[in-house]
Amino acid sequence: MRRIVHAVYVSLDGVVDEPAWTGSYFDDELEALQHQLLFASEALLLGRVTYEGFAASWPSMTHEGDFAERMNSMPKYVASRTLKSTTWNAALLPDDPVAEVARLKEEPGGDLLMYGSQSFADALTAKGLIDEYRVMLFPTVVGVGARLFAAVANTALCLSGIVTTSTGVVVLTYVPAVEGA
Helix, strand or coil: CCCEEEEEEEECCCCCCCHHHHHHHHCCCCCCCCCCCCCCHHEEEEHHHHHHHHHHHHHHCCCHHHHHHHHHCCCCEECCCCCCCCCEEEEEEEHHHHHHHHHHHHHCCCCEEEEHHHHHHHHHHHCCCEEEEEEEEEEECCCCCCCCCCCCCCCCEEEEEEECCCCCCCCEEEECCCCCC
16 A cells, blocks of 8 residues: 655745745755655656646756656656646546545555645545645745645644754654544
8 A cells, every 4th residue: 555645845824835935945954855755755646736837847857867867757646627638757637536546545556745736635635645744844934825734624643753954944744643542
């Protein structure tokens, strides 16, 4: 059975939109954590907006070395109500993306890594399908934009790890709380 890991950049005020505000905080430590996360995964889960942004930029990022090679070569599963076709080694999830992800999760294999894609992540969270949340909390206030867990209620999580980078990014790892524990 596969695990689903949701990796998300978040500002102190909970914004997850348009993460251009993260650039000045990236350092070797955060890069190493991202590298480890990507290489521990077998495929990507993406919402349409994240997919379109990644597919437009990653294929030309050859200067990113083995990270780019991995991003570009690994399979991708895309949730979209509007796309009719995909490129970049991606497949559209059929009519019910949440049910399809539940099916993918039951297959043998490595982790399914989800970057961003907050509304899709909220739908998976609501069904209890995400096994780990890697919340990268950046020391900045953005003010406007989509918020982390905007469409999720009553989801208990347990902190399972903390790493702080030299630039002040706090990487919080959460797993779903076990009921009755």
